[in-house]
Amino acid sequence: MNVEGNLDDDAQPGAESVRVHPALRENASHGCLDEDALAAFVSGVGAGRAEALAHLTTCARCRHAVAMLTRLVTDEHIASEVRRSRAPAWPRRVRWTVGMAAAAAIALLLLRPSRTDDLVLPGSELREPPITVVGGPALIAPRGRVAAVTILTWSHVPRAARYRLRLYDSVGTAVWENETTDTTVTVASAIPLASGATYFWRVEAKTGRNRWVASELAQFTLAHSGP
Amino acid sequence: MEEAWLVPLGKGDCDKAWDVFLSSHRGLILATVRRYVQDYDDVMDVFARVCERLRADRLARLRRYADKPQDTHTARFSTWLVAVLRNLVIDWFRHRDGRKQLSNAARALPPLQQRIYENVFLNGRSHVEAYELLVSTGEHSLKFGSFLKEVAATYRAVSAGRRGFLMADLAGPVPLAPQSSSEHSSTPPPDVDDSPALVEALHTLPPDEQLAVQLFVIEEMPAAEVADLVGWPNAKMVYNRVSRALVAIRGQLEGQGLHRHDL
Numbered sequence: 001m002n003v004e005g006n007l008d009d010d011a012q013p014g015a016e017s018v019r020v021h022p023a024l025r026e027n028a029s030h031g032c033l034d035e036d037a038l039a040a041f042v043s044g045v046g047a048g049r050a051e052a053l054a055h056l057t058t059c060a061r062c063r064h065a066v067a068m069l070t071r072l073v074t075d076e077h078i079a080s081e082v083r084r085s086r087a088p089a090w091p092r093r094v095r096w097t098v099g100m101a102a103a104a105a106i107a108l109l110l111l112r113p114s115r116t117d118d119l120v121l122p123g124s125e126l127r128e129p130p131i132t133v134v135g136g137p138a139l140i141a142p143r144g145r146v147a148a149v150t151i152l153t154w155s156h157v158p159r160a161a162r163y164r165l166r167l168y169d170s171v172g173t174a175v176w177e178n179e180t181t182d183t184t185v186t187v188a189s190a191i192p193l194a195s196g197a198t199y200f201w202r203v204e205a206k207t208g209r210n211r212w213v214a215s216e217l218a219q220f221t222l223a224h225s226g227p
Numbered sequence: 228m229e230e231a232w233l234v235p236l237g238k239g240d241c242d243k244a245w246d247v248f249l250s251s252h253r254g255l256i257l258a259t260v261r262r263y264v265q266d267y268d269d270v271m272d273v274f275a276r277v278c279e280r281l282r283a284d285r286l287a288r289l290r291r292y293a294d295k296p297q298d299t300h301t302a303r304f305s306t307w308l309v310a311v312l313r314n315l316v317i318d319w320f321r322h323r324d325g326r327k328q329l330s331n332a333a334r335a336l337p338p339l340q341q342r343i344y345e346n347v348f349l350n351g352r353s354h355v356e357a358y359e360l361l362v363s364t365g366e367h368s369l370k371f372g373s374f375l376k377e378v379a380a381t382y383r384a385v386s387a388g389r390r391g392f393l394m395a396d397l398a399g400p401v402p403l404a405p406q407s408s409s410e411h412s413s414t415p416p417p418d419v420d421d422s423p424a425l426v427e428a429l430h431t432l433p434p435d436e437q438l439a440v441q442l443f444v445i446e447e448m449p450a451a452e453v454a455d456l457v458g459w460p461n462a463k464m465v466y467n468r469v470s471r472a473l474v475a476i477r478g479q480l481e482g483q484g485l486h487r488h489d490l
């Protein structure tokens with residue numbers, strides 16, 4: 001577990017300051033979680049998780065820090081910016097290349113025959129499936145050629161706390177992302193879907209902490225409007 | 228995904244690294260700052276200060292992350308960055324505008340809570356110190372248990388305002404409820420702010436249950452977030468196990484002659 005080195009390394013000498021509350025000073029040199037360890041705990045990862053948990057039961061300062069950091073990272077606007085910052089800003093040429101490669105991969109996946117029977121192990125048909133094999137949502141509609149798209153619908157996934165939907169255009173650029181607890185979502189009117197264009201969409205279901213199961217990638221094409 | 232700014236930083240090009248970092252994370256920095264303050268001028272002031280601190284000493288803060296071997300990072304960079312930003316924002320208010328901001332927040336409080344606020348929040352005194360000061364000056368003649376209830380009410384009042392999030396973070400942890408011996412005595416516990424019997428009872432629980440009780444009851448976090456943090460599957464388990472833990476704690480306290488009305 002990491003130890004915070006200096007809590008007041010940003011102190012401004014001579015500036016009028018508010019004294020740090022004793023609860024915030026306590027344990028500063030007794031194994032308090034540093035920024036890395038705090039972030040790891042809030043992310044639900046880290047080898048020293050048991051140690052961190054034990055420390056948090058006795059350190060009000062670190063517990064408060066965990067609570068406040070959790071409130072920050074689950075804030076809607078901050079979470080949205082995190083997702084945006086993770087999206088790679090590739091040059092146009094790279095985007096086209098990757099988009100075409102993605103389209104080829106998608107076509108291969110869609111054409112690949114289902115071989116789930118290969119996965120049945122001897123005797124496993126008598127057991128309850130383990131949690132780790134919960135399948136992703138099945139995308140119900142829209143698929144194929146459609147006249148219009150107002151609602152996207154998929155199947156329920158057991159234990160799913162929420163679903164994240166991503167809509168891609170024909171070159172693999174994400175054009176819309178949404179999270180919901182329902183199994184349908186209305187396409188925002190602000191998303192301009194071009195008639196005649198092909199789109200792909202995928203839904204991920206959150207089944208546990210940092211555990212998402214994804215659907216297959218489905219395709220739909222908006223029919224040309226007008227005569 | 229590897230952070231793109233690490234590449235120029237690795238080559239010693241701090242200016243380029245900063246440009247790449249800022250273009251990728253400007254939105255996240257601003258969103259974090261806006262969680263604390265909403266006025267445009269405040270947002271830009273804090274944003275500038277945060278950027279200044281991140282960029283100081285040839286990106287020393289970012290180097291703390293960069294210098295760790297990549298395979299030893301256990302958290303996402305974005306979560307780490309938010310943790311760093313939180314510290315920088317809180318430091319900014321604590322060391323520069325803290326007194327002014329906190330004073331504004333205290334104006335609407337009743338007189339006793341204003342005095343508690345001044346001692347605990349502004350001057351950083353422990354609850355025991357603040358109590359001793361209030362009693363010794365003859366301003367108030369309340370019992371220590373009643374005083375702690377006023378402290379808790381002060382925390383709640385300060386956290387409920389427009390800048391509640393900032394105030395809640397600046398205020399620090401909320402004290403546990405007082406115990407009966409303190410409630411009816413003018414002598415506070417010698418060296419701790421929280422009720423020893425309650426803390427002792429809490430520590431008999433398994434660590435994950437202790438933390439769940441502390442986060443759910445004291446920090447008032449949503450059950451789903453508590454479940455995520457302690458590694459339980461869902462919010463329902465938080466409700467069930469916290470409820471059972473509280474019953475167990477109550478049983479222990481009653482075994483010591485302390486009852487619900489005493490707390």
